Amino acid sequence: MRFSRNFMDIKEAWGFRIASWWRGVGGQLSREEHDELQEALQAARDDFLRWARPESWTSDAVEMDNLRRLLGRTNDAGRPPIYRMNNLQVARAICREIERGSLIFVPSRKDVERYIEEERKRRRYTARANDSPRPDTLASAVTSPQSASSVPASPATPLNNAQPFNYQPDMPDGDAEELAASTNKENYAARMLGYDRKTFGDMIHAMKYFYRLRGDDNVIWHDGGDVEFNGEIIDNMHNWAP
Structure with a gap:
């Protein structure tokens, strides 16, 4: 889960303009900026629909009144009149309108900026990986006639006196974890994400x-x-920071 799920961030689609939302009225975006923001909004929509729990919205009477008014501004001939729908029906109808596209979920600017930065890092990593020499290319270079002839075999070579390398099947305790980009150990996760252990424990409990x-x-x-x-990404731990 990469975005918070505040259901009050739902807006009407017809009056929403990406450039005005991001830059202010009259703001302009480059094509790259527009595409990145559009991608972020699509990802936020998908996350919201995957993890939203409409039944949890109904406890707030004031916000339910706001959702009723928002739903009333959408046009669905197959839906019963708003006044005949209970709160849960309204909440579920809101999700359906997001699926249809008449309503949109607009996440916080902080979430969008974090998503865009993570995607940029992922693309840079993929580009570097694609530019790296393939293993079969390296192998052919090592075993090519040119490279083989550049180091003549001779009993006088100093390598004859080299001591054999002792293979160690197990890394020392803790070394392997320091190289990891993911972990299921709470103490290491706290250090990796920059939280003290008590704060991180409270975040885990709440999540x-x-x-x-x-x-x-x-x-x-x-x-x-x-x-x-x-096997599923369910949330982002930074969403639970105090």
Whole structure:
């Protein structure tokens, strides 16, 4: 989960303009900026629909009144009149309108900036990986006639006196973890993400309570803050910072 799920960040689609939202009225965006923001909004929409819990919205009467007014401004001939719908029906209808595109979820600027930066890092990493020599190319260079002839075999070479390298199958304790970009160990995750252990423990407790996870349900923390459970990214740990 890369975006917060504040249901009051839902807006009407027809009057929404990306440039005005990001730069202010009359603001302009480059094509690259527009594409990045559009991608971020699509990712936010997908996350919101995947993890939103409409039944949890109904406890706030004031905000439900706001959602009713928002839903009333959408046009769905197959929907019953708003006044005949209970709060849960309204909340679920809001999600359907987001799926249809008449309503949109607009995340916080902080979430969008973090998403864009993470995507830029991912693209740079992918570009570097694609530019790296392929293993078969390196192997052919090492075994090519030119490279083989450049180091003549001779019994006088100093390598004849080299001592054999002793292979150590296990790394010293802790070394392997320092190289990891993800972990399921709470202490290491706290250091990796920049929190003291007590604060991080409180964040874990709040997150697991929200998702109805048991204390012994193992999650994996990634170095960008994403939290993985059963193979799915369910949230970003920075969303639970105090």
